Amino acid sequence: MGKSDGYELHYCPGAISFCVHWALREAGVEVRLRLVDLSVGEQKTQAYRQENPVGQVPMLSWAGQCYYESTALLLLLSDLHPAELNTPVVASLERARWIEHMVRLGNGMLPTLGTWLYAEKNVGVEGRDAIRRYAADKLSTHWQEIDQHLAQREFFAGTAFTAVDCLAAMLMFWVRDMDAPAHRWPHVRRYMQRMRTRAPFRQVCEIEGLQALLEMPLAD
Ligand SMILES: N[C@@H](CCC(=O)N[C@@H](CS)C(=O)NCC(=O)O)C(=O)O
Numbered sequence: 533m534g535k536s537d538g539y540e541l542h543y544c545p546g547a548i549s550f551c552v553h554w555a556l557r558e559a560g561v562e563v564r565l566r567l568v569d570l571s572v573g574e575q576k577t578q579a580y581r582q583e584n585p586v587g588q589v590p591m592l593s594w595a596g597q598c599y600y601e602s603t604a605l606l607l608l609l610s611d612l613h614p615a616e617l618n619t620p621v622v623a624s625l626e627r628a629r630w631i632e633h634m635v636r637l638g639n640g641m642l643p644t645l646g647t648w649l650y651a652e653k654n655v656g657v658e659g660r661d662a663i664r665r666y667a668a669d670k671l672s673t674h675w676q677e678i679d680q681h682l683a684q685r686e687f688f689a690g691t692a693f694t695a696v697d698c699l700a701a702m703l704m705f706w707v708r709d710m711d712a713p714a715h716r717w718p719h720v721r722r723y724m725q726r727m728r729t730r731a732p733f734r735q736v737c738e739i740e741g742l743q744a745l746l747e748m749p750l751a752d
Pocket of ligand 1 (some may be wrong): 570
């Protein structure tokens with residue numbers, strides 16, 4: 533099977549699957565979308581778990597196998613479509629920094645966002661606010677650092693759009709309802725403005741029914 537044949541993405545609108553969907557559109561490849569209704573627990577059915585034991589989205593089927601973990605999927609797509617996704621060359625200094633960004637966002641920020649989002653589900657109403665404060669404080673520290681990082685840059689890593697941008701910008705949009713949203717920081721806000729002008733980003737918003745991301749005020 534050719535390396536770009538047969539992509540199928542299991543996704544849910546507005547979930548973490550967004551970043552993988554976006555990377556696929558940036559790569560310009562064909563993808564069959566499979567909607568997973570998280571609200572009714574479709575991700576926990578036996579049929580789904582046979583393919584993905586974790587029982588979450590995203591899940592990407594490619595070349596007859598199913599893969600999951602959004603950051604891993606972004607790395608996979610970056611390797612499969614290096615020209616389209618401007619993937620830094622293996623063993624280069626640029627690649628080392630690019631991986632560092634990807635892992636920091638995926639390993640540090642993504643789980644913290646999950647802690648905030650699922651606070652009530654995980655610890656009940658009593659513990660929810662304390663957990664949310666903890667997660668919000670951690671995220672604010674990250675946004676502060678990222679704001680400085682983006683002060684002189686157009687893209688998150690290197691000098692061109694890469695899959696790291698899919699992850700970074702998604703996280704920024706996903707915290708838009710927090711008390712201290714990412715767009716409160718000026719360089720982050722301008723970066724979000726730039727990212728959402730990209731045609732593949734807009735396409736994913738249209739397909740997933742996320743007009744709110746295109747319309748939220750981001751002007752200075
Ligand atoms: N570490 C995973 C997290 C995936 C994740 O948390 N997915 C959520 C949607 S945003 C999900 O499927 N939740 C449903 C559940 O856990 O039952 C990744 O990065 O792919």
